[in-house]
Amino acid sequence: MSRRALLILAVCLGVVVAAVGGWAAKGSGGPAAPVAAVIDPTPSPSALVSTAGSTAGPTAGPTAGSTAGPRVSVGPAQAGAGASPSAARPRAVSGKRGAALNNFGAVKTALGDSGAGWYYTWGTDPVPAPAGVSFTPMIWGEDSVDERTLSTVKQRGDTLLGFNEPDFASQSNLSPARALELWPSLQDTGMRLGSPAPAFGAATDGSWFDQFMTGARAKGYRVDFIALHWYGGDFTTANAVRQLRSYLQAVHDRWNKPIWLTEYALIDFSSGTPRHPSPEQQAAFVTASTAMMDGLPFVERYSWFIFSPGNSGTSLYASDGSPTTIGRAYRR
Template structure:
């Protein structure tokens, strides 16, 4: 059984939930909404919602996602695609487009991304077969298409091992430097299989610090949560997830080079203990309550 490292999350067949959102707004493979009608999350008038400039969340198609985003206190979000997927930006959360994989490097998708703000996220988990699944050389060959649009450009976001010498991200960053390519910030994902709050937060911090030392660039943490992939997929108790979220965001806000972070993710399926911020009935999960007051 892999033991979570103090410098990076343990490798796994899929260091993300089993059904990642599809990059296509019209695709049918996505996070499945609950089989029951999902209510819009309540703004809970008694709760003081904190809107940190760094605080963000990943959003996939689910009933109530637009209302949940607006009430969450997130200041930015992304959808694993070049467009906001029908979410109307109310003025508080800012959308950040992503070029998910090779099939999204066509001119039309790149033009959509260009029209959606000053930032651009690179390929999603190119080191994983179930995700963008790109060799380093192929990713480098495609990179000029992303650079050409003049965005503040984030690296491909690897699933794990962003600090590993000779790992996917290390080889990409070395190749980009040798070719004179631009990478403005480094994006990484992190999932912790150690559900003890203090230990998990320290493991996350150690990993991010190692990534920053290695590349010397600002860092965006574009997916994170407590999820153990060592034997299938295992989640902590709701109170453990919430405690981690609260403590981790406090820690993240102390890192001057950590520009943004995004929780994975916004909605929660019915009857599941997972990482979502609101239940299908519209009420906030314990993690959701923690997220709203974080930052």
């Protein structure tokens, strides 16, 4: 056999050996060499919208900058490149979980990080927010019940929150009778309408809320869902979750309407000076309480107090938009 023929035969044998080796590697499930990226055909987290138990408002969409297309998974050739998994994967939007906030410079970044599906500002003005995060306006008190304001809110959504803690002199400070006099103006917007949010006592005979709801029923006024606030002074997680659930259940059993918990946290007001648990205790309560409310079909929405920076005992986000210890527990 000539030298040229021997060379050709050697090349052919090499091709056959390489092919057999490749089939063996594929059959064993392991690639023959590292790959830079693998296309994962499952939808990105931003395309998965949680609406369990929620019937309020439109379904939230993807967070800003996200796509519903294939997700690229970093492979061995890119490992250690410094990419952050949280930065690579936008958070899924939660239909229940919301944000009670005042505007601040990094609010849009923080909302995108949190995965909150909705927010409110205790007023009628929205803030910069990612796409798919809905705004719910509020008529805070009597001074907001005017034609211009009520016309504005109709352009900002299909759901309206009623008066803020009218049972407190330091808040909207309305008698049940005066709130009932003003209520038809809110009702006439045609929007889905949440009750005034009492500071406490929504399941108690003779309370401010009992007088308002009894009066509304007698007059045939419309209240589509109940807005509540709750603050717990017991910092033991299991006890606090049980007490919150008991209050939500009692209010629902009494009025048989969906519930929005628009403010809640662990703060002990019993001594006159607010006392907070440690950030770790607060975070443990956040984790357990959100899981509990996610499982209650009559709780349509909830929002922690407070999303914005400024309250070291309860804030979810810092001024630069980064989550606090509590915020990391709350975000989706």
